[in-house]
Amino acid sequence: MKPIMSIAIEPIDAIGRPSFAAEVSGIDLTGRLTDVEVNAIHAGMDQFGVLVFHDQHLGDEEQVAFSRQLGPLEQATGDIHAPEDRRVSMDLNDISNLDKYGEVLARDDRRRLFGLGNMLWHSDSSFKDVPAKYSLLSARNIPTAGGNTEFADMRAAYDALDDAMKREMQDLICLHSQLYSRGLLGFDEFTAAERKKMAPVRQRLVRRHPKTGRLSLYLASHAGAIEGIPMPEARALLRDLTEHATQRQFVYAHVWRQWDLVMWDNRVTMHRACRYNPLEVRDMRRSTLTNEVSSLQQVP
Ligand code: OGA
Ligand code: MN
DSSP: OOOOOOOEEEESSTTTOTTSOEEEESOOTTSOOOHHHHHHHHHHHHHHSEEEEOSOOOOHHHHHHHHHTTSOBOOOOSSOOOGGGOSSOTTSEEEESBOTTSOBOOTTOHHHHHHGGGGSOBOTTTTSSSOEEEEEEEEEEOOSSOOOEEEEEHHHHHHTSOHHHHHHHTTOEEEEOHHHHHHHTTOOOOOHHHHHHTOOEEEESEEEOTTTOOEEEOOOTTEEEETTSOHHHHHHHHHHHHHHHTSGGGEEEEOOOTTOEEEEETTTEEEEEOOOOTTSOOEEEEEEEEOSSOGGGSOO
8 A cells, every 4th residue: 555645846946936846745656646646747847847856766667657657658769879788678768877787888988978968958859850748857876976957947038038039939940950969069970870860850949838828948959950040140049049048047956866856848948967977877767758749739
């Protein structure tokens, strides 16, 4: 029998950021969730965009089972691991610096360098036609220092644009590809097959949340072009918007504890990983809910 618990959701910074990033207590994610719990999580995500759960001792199968209770998962096709090198099933993204033997990847390992793309502000799977809805990141092992994850509130960033800018941005379509984000880091050695897989996809720059109706800026370092705007002008605009959206007043920085699970809504947030000692182990697993439709269908 599961002990009787009652779920509570409280903003992490009730004064500075009352509607962004909350902590959830009174729930055990390792067992089957009740309908009340599932509904409370969805409502919490709609309100806060980021939810933090402490002390959730999840194994891979438990993480996948719990994630599926919230909606259909996407497959982890966004990395460059060969199938025989994978440490986890295709239901999970391996957000670690480890190889399949549990050894820390060499500093110049191609998989590590590709993974450093996570240090740029992004929204998960915006490079897929059907991008991600929620991401659920479970901290199995964390380094002794550093390695925070930062989250930016893209609803607040949108709301803070002036009306002329909102009108100008309203119907722009960006092209997203991992070739663009990796290119920003000077990582550009891809095989023909990888380039083909990473062909750009179209996403709205401003999208509407289907439940709350709120608008948000849908940006990511994967965005590298805007339809109808000359390239240098498009890139300059994307940079300006990213700078605007990631000002400190819009950002929550999560300092990890082992067994935290952090869940975010990729439709209304960007996030990035922060530096840590590359010789230390950092082992996280991410399950990801698919958005089921393209952002092109989430019109303002
Ligand atoms: C991710 C991601 C950031 C981090 O899991 O999608 O970007 O801090 N992670 O590991
Ligand atoms: Mn990510």
